[in-house]
Amino acid sequence: MTVLTDSPPATARTGGVLLATILGGQFMAVLDVSIVNVAVPSIRTDLGASGAGLQLVVAGYAIAYAVLLVTGARLGGRHGHGRTFRAGLAGFTAASLLCGLAPSTGTLIACRLLQGLAAALMVPQVFSIIQRTFAGPARTRALGLYGAVLAGAAVVGQSAGGFLTGADLFGTAWRPVFLVNVPIGVTLLLLGRRHLPTDPGTDTRRLDPLGVLALAAAVFTLVLPLVLGHGSGWPPWTWASLALSAALFAAFALVQRRSPAPLISGVVLRSPGLVPAALAILAVMASYAGFLFTLGLHTQSDLGYGPAKAGLVLVPAALAFGLSSLNWRRLPASWHRPAITVALVVVTVTYAWMAWTIRDGRPLGVAYLSVSALYGLCLGAAFSPLIGVALTHVPPALAGDASGVVATVTQLAAVLGVATFGSVYLSLVPSPSAAATTDLTLAVATLVATAASLLIPRPSSPDRPGDGRRVRRAGGSTAGWRRRCSPR
Structure with missing residues (x-):
């Protein structure tokens, strides 16, 4: 196994494959939160599912995923982040296959729970491997991609679910939304055998x-x-x-x-910027999840769009989000923290602007799509740096704990956003102003995120991994971890 350094080109290429492998697993886990939403009518028709059954098909994954994320992080520290990631990825791929072949609603619900359990084992290892393998500008780039995957996969899930369900490939209706994970998962497992670290696990704390x-x-x-x-x-x-x-x-x-041996160490919570950044992430992701959910309902229920067309509405925001997520670090380092606040202010304004363009039930037009692109651009410029602020200064030996905390916050935010803003929207239907009013409530959430971002301290150095004394007390170091992951 070769890990990334900042100089030799061959090692950099290997590091790129490693990053693609772990972010691919992260992408699938986040994707499966939203990809099922637009397939629900097809599942109801094919399996004769009840309303409660459909809710559990959608929610069972999120429940299992959210409940065990922090525990998954600790297991990675005890048994090795690379091998724990592979175990979670294998379980997730197998569960996806079982979901795609499920003959009944009950079987599908059980398989969705298994998917969530496997994702909780896999996801916390992603940041731990980034934190322990990459350094300097390479880590900054990796964290930018990590943030882009966390938020971008939700949009892709909504869009891909619409396209796959609407295509009805070979008469399989909803099943491809799960089966698509199988070839991706098998490919990532093959890459993981060669490129993922084989660390034995250094966390001696009991569970x-x-x-x-x-x-x-x-x-x-x-x-x-x-x-x-x-x-x-x-x-x-x-x-x-x-x-x-x-x-x-x-x-x-x-x-x-x-x-x-607490699951969430006080050292993690005292890492510079983690708590206010986590609060901002909670508010941002809640509003983002609420936006995706209510827009999907508005376009399909109120405007009569099909699943594929409803997915296309999200493309401008998704492309703009990806563009800013991958390029925000080009700004001078001194601008990064202030840029978070400025971007969140603009996101708040775009929610109000989008609400104005669809007031009184007006159809989506060029103005709405243009503003949604600005929304995605600024959301990416805020969210990806927030991930960096929350995680960059965590001691490497506690990277798994921090990853579990941030992943749990992100997942809870998605659930809170759908529940809160979905309830607002559904309580206003069939009023023609339901979607516009909901967008205004989304703006309130980003105002909360803006206030939290003002509490983030300015870093004393751009890539300080944490207090070395704390790392030694926690039982490890980046250098020691790299030695244990020496080339095979």
């Missing part, structure tokens, strides 16, 4: 089963009512579950304070 149980219960009782509440009319159990979730999060915090 802390009480912390795992408390966090899993807290996340589960939060996510379950959010994803099922609106469809079931917000019965009393949903509110009781939310209240219980708050109590369980408090219990988890207490358990962590007393644990000799």
Whole structure:
């Protein structure tokens, strides 16, 4: 195995393959959160699924994924990030195949849960491998791509789901939205055998089963009512579950304070910029998920677009997002943190602008699509640097813990966004101003993100990996990890 350095061209090429492999796995995991949305009507027709069954097909993946992300990060530290990534990728690929072949709703739900469990094992290793393998400008580029994949995959999922379902390839209807993962996953597994690190795992901390149980219960009782509440009319159990979730999060915090090996280390939380950046990511991703969800409903339900045409509406924002995500680092380093705030302000304005263009139920036109492109451009200019701010200064030995925290925040934000802004939109339908009003509420979320971004401290150095003393106390270093991943 050869890891990336900043000089020899051959090593750089190998590092590029490594990065493509881990980001490919990350892409598939995020893609599967949204790709199923537009296939729901086809699944209902083919399998005769009930409304509750369809909700669990969509939500089961998100629930399992969100509940175990932090635990997956700790398992990577104990058993090796490379081998844990491969195990998660293999499980995800196999579960995708089973989803695509599922003969009944119950089988599909069970396979979606397996997909979520495998994704929770795979995803936290991505940042850990980036943090421990790349340095300097190479790490900055890798983090930019990492951020682009996190947000861009959601758009691609919505679009790809529409195209694959509408194409009805060989009469398979909805099944290609899952089966498409199989050849991709097999290819990534073959690449991973050669290029992923074979580190044995250096985290000697025990798993802390009480912390795992408390966090899993807290996340589960939060996510379950959010994803099922609106469809079931917000019965009393949903509110009781939310209240219980708050109590369980408090219990988890207490358990962590007393644990000799907490799942979320205080060193991670004290990393410069992580907490305010995570708050900004939470608000940004909640608004983004809400935007994708409500726009999909508006175009298909209100405007009568087919799945493929509804997916095309997202293309200008997706292309602009990718463009800015990959090029924001060209700005002078001193501009990076202020650029986050400026970009978020512009995103807020674009939400209001888009609301104005579709007021009173007006159709989407050139003005809307143009503003959505500006929206994507600025969203990418804010989101990718936020990922960098949140993760760059985490000690490498604790990269897995930080990755689990940020991935969990991102996933919870997606659920919160769909539940909150989806409920706003659905409560306003059939008013012709439902979509425009929802866009204005999305602007409130980005104002919260803007306020959080103002709390991010200016870094003292552009690529400081963390306090070396903290790294040694945590049980490792970047150099030691690289020595353990020496060429085979």
